[in-house]
Amino acid sequence: MLRRPQPAASDVPESRQAPWDCDFLREQAYVLLICGALCGSSDNYVLKWGSPEDGLMPGIPSETNLAASPARVLPTAPQAATESYTELLAGEGDKSLANQYMSMLSSEPFKAISMKSAAEMPRQFPKLNISEVDEQVRLLAEKVFAKVLREEDSKDALSLFTVPEDCPIGQKEAKERELQKELAEQKSLETAKRKKSFKMIRSQSLSLQMPTQQDWKGPPTASPAISPATPVLPGATPLPVPAPYAVPEFQRVTISGDYCAGITVEDYEQAAKSLAKALMIREKYARLAYHRFPRTTAQYLGHRRLDTTPLEEGLPEDPYCLENAPPNLGYLVRMQGGILYVYDSKKMLERQEPHSLPYPDLETYTVDMSHILALITDGPTKTYCHRRLNFLESKFSLHEMLNEMSEFKELKSNPHRDFYNVRKVDTHIHAAACMNQKHLLRFIKHTYQTEPDRTVAEKRGRKITLRQVFDSLHMDPYDLTVDSLDVHAGRQTFHRFDKFNSKYNPVGASELRDLYLKTENYLGGEYFARMVKEVARELEESKYQYSEPRLSIYGRSPEEWPGLARWFIQNKVYSPHMRWVIQVPRIYDIFRLKKLLPSFGKMLENIFLPLFEATINPQDHRELHLFLKYVTGFDSVDDESKHSDHMFSDKSPSPDVWTSEQNPPYSYYLYYMYANIMVLNNLRRERGLSTFLFRPHCGEAGSITHLVSAFLTADNISHGLLLKKSPVLQYLYYLAQIPIAMSPLSNNSLFLEYSKNPLREFLHKGLHVSLSTDDPMQFHYTKEALMEEYAIAAQVWKLSTCDLCEIARNSVLQSGLSHQEKQKFLGQNYYKEGPEGNDIRKTNVAQIRMAFRYETLCNELSFLSDAMKSEEITALTN
Template identity: 65%
Template structure:
């Protein structure tokens, strides 16, 4: 077998691996790739075989998003964890005998076999050469397309009435709720809350209840004297390659008390200030009309009641906006919890993260707040400093989560696998019950080993960052073939891991990977009231992006996002699920049809080459 055939065979198997795991978890796999794969297998492609995640649609005509009348009835099922994955049983007797209901989930041994195959593939000489050449070709091809068609694209956009870059929809696909306001917004809010609530009891200091005035006195501060500089929440030169210093920036004036008071959902005032700040950010987005955000709230897995507290906060303060789609982030900090004896083993942390969600899915009536909150949650994210090395290799000999009782943190892949496995079973159950499903959208490839991107290739619907794809031509080419969306945050990377001019955003965009722009943490990185526009504006200046480029990135952000099917039809056109020019409605997206045709033909050409390579065998 020559090198070309060998590469095609390996790439085809990699595509089948991703397709299998996406279908299992009700996540997306592109139609075009599926179509070519069916042709390679000599089978016919059926569009109805494609699976899509299910998102909660917006309440109609002023309906109440917190309405509990429509909740499905309770089922008497029992959910229990075994080997790090939660299984659902008909009753306690079936649970004791481990006779779970038929909810397909990822098989541990097969998953590790597939992973080992991919690890070998990305290091395989012929495949590296082949993919490197194809990527180089894609880059040159786009440059030629630009030279030939730039004026045509521009003409097409000029003839498009009403729509321009400002009024095409764009989604901030990666933003953390605790830093979703800019520094000036936070400063103004602190000063305003002091003017209104100086005498209000807001905090427990060393077991004693104190008013806001006393709290600031204990910190030797007066809000009137505070400035953006003394607030010191902006990342700068000091945070480069220092994730620890960056995390400390979440404390205004370096005081964790102020972080607890203003940026937490659980505190002496039940997270009232945090809810108010988020509602103000949402109100700014609603005023801007064309911008949406997907903020992440944290669940740590430290205690089993975290979910009910978070849901209580969400419902009590009615933190709903049609412009916000909520996600749950799980920090990878088991080692800290274990060292402080908060959890006996890693399995307990997983149980605290997933069991309450299973219980609310089985018995929505018994957990009304959590059930309502889960309707508005669209996915899970895995977050932390990726450059921390765990030293553990995920393999068949790895201890099961219930046996992982050492204080060392498991590897990134270990976390990813168990999160994916639980989300898969959960989605199967929720789909059966007619509820919304969750996407898995981890932070990945910001730093650390290349295997992180490999684990996400198998398990994630889309990822945030993806910088390290630069280091692996094989993975980069696979991310292109499977059109995995990547939420990139060049301003954030500029302060932490990579200078702005070296960011691969432009290179990825030219090659045809699906990229969107996101802010990550406006509090740390941005200056204006519209941080997402700031992100686009800086990228446009530094990378010399055309209007068509910007609108294409905006369109990708809506596709990547968790906006419901109905909203996507409204903002992208009713054929948005089709790929290529027929799936694009220029009146809504302002992306030239020439550009869409170029992207589609290029992708088909690459997939066709793999098909030819397999035929040659």
């Protein structure tokens, strides 16, 4: 009954056999949805009902339980819920359908649930064909891309994604249309039935969802009370809340009555199902690349959570120790169509049978992207998301008004900890600008005073001293000031990214940039390393600040990686307060124009092939193998406002044949970077090595389609300003809790005035935002650039101490710091969501705030699950 016909194994290539797909998952879960138990199912699952008396674990098992046993057991349906659903299904006295349904539930196939272990589950990417896409979805996606390419007037171009906020006439007309639809629906008997089912489901969800004060506290020895940290699934076994995570009494905001008021039932159903599907797609991409996905959202979607936590290698006591590298495997690596394939032997290479490592093929990726593009242009979904986002902001304002003093009292009673001594991570900073302008000036003067006759460059076989470099520039370092250094951004760089890039050249001289801010030069990047180490020492002295600087790999040559690893080790750049991210500038067109690269495929090969070789044969690449232990992710950087004439689709040429001088579009870059990172992560996971996160710059400028691409491929993003222009994407980023590193001071000089920055708005709504500096050399004045960022935000937006500590906690969660470090800085249970994951003694974030955030997210997610449950109940009553 719960199966659908499956193609024979011979009809599906082994490399494409999928553990599940979103639609199939939902189809098979619907019967269980009716009883409030959301569950994912595929050929690996056998669905049965069970009870504690059967010797099976009730409820959704924890990660520990899953590791101990491959079985996952659905909870026994509670009697009260069963009776209410029986009454709903029976309607006006007709019990036949309800009796048949209850008979089905009591039948043998529903007695228990078992499942193959995670180790046996194939990790292959579900393949989709473009022919499976609804024609309307495809056309809408093409329309979005076409509008972007035509660069129409900004208001018209954005009308696809936004709702009329500043146009009273448009708002009035929209409200009148909605009113007419609601009046028509009121006369429909079918709508009345559906509203009745919604009311029944919603009342049950709210009764389980809204905790009493006793739910969040009580002695650990007491009988467990229902905890909002447990997913709101009827029948799930409640978990006790340990005493350290107790939540003081506070005032909650609840909404009663017809929660569909202002939006028709049809629109609500359509929006909820579409949003749930988008979240399922996001989860699929995150799961297979070992990116993070929130547990609460996954549980509401009904999926068993697989462990996607990046593996962490034990860091050696000596950070520069080249011993103890794993043995070589001798695998072969070849690039085909822009993707690197791994072969176990030469024989496998000849037979074209690669090692089984998942990645999304281009057609599948464009299909999934089309679904999200169609979603952001869907009228009912835009309206629904716009209303929910307005509600979230208003709800936080009410919470702040009612509980601000309670939160402050909680923080005052917290010993030792305050804003200054909670950990903060600069989640987005470029290494070449990690120092402020005064630091750079002081370093230049110091080197000239202490070693003016040192050979620092070689030109046409002639060696050049530091004194000769400055003589050729006709300047004396003694006369230099921060003004003449001219590295600080100002009003002249606003919407002028070309002028901003020139600020990386001190006094406008590329010779000084090569000498002081590069890792590859005559000195082996010594001066740059010394400055980075000085910045690291300042972080270590502050004790509570950490940083994730970006280092560049351009893809011009495969020797870039060994050179960067050599720079790191020989100059001893390691610091316990720094983790490194590799940024890849999107400047293929410049390299192609200079004949440095034959194709875009060669650029990808230069970026990723050395990493595969160091993973497969670490004994032969000891320096790079060691350096990768301190690299946490990849970034894609450059001016997003650059226009591309190419429309990305499944018909786009492969990187091997992209030989033109035109730069590929943003989505093209992201897809091929993500696909190779996914293959690499799965290979490294097999070897027990650390994995990488994809953390691109996104949403600072340019097209809204950039944020769609990042929604699929990125673990977290930097900037995200354009989310303000798309209510659908903004709401999806909220539901998926995608981390966003925001840099208001940087944006103020380049793209958006500080007062218009949406960071405060995003924080109030509950998006997972952190503060970062981007480029202290260009935007900051003090040596503590991150504290400068927090201080200005607090003053301009009147942020409370709890707000600042919440942002700081978010920054640690978003970062690539190790599991052990996060436990030390945030608490033993930091990976849990809600108050259970917050140790106020370490984070100084009020438990009241954490409870509010968690309950609000659960409430929003319950709207999606309620819509899916109601659809099946309505179908059974017809």
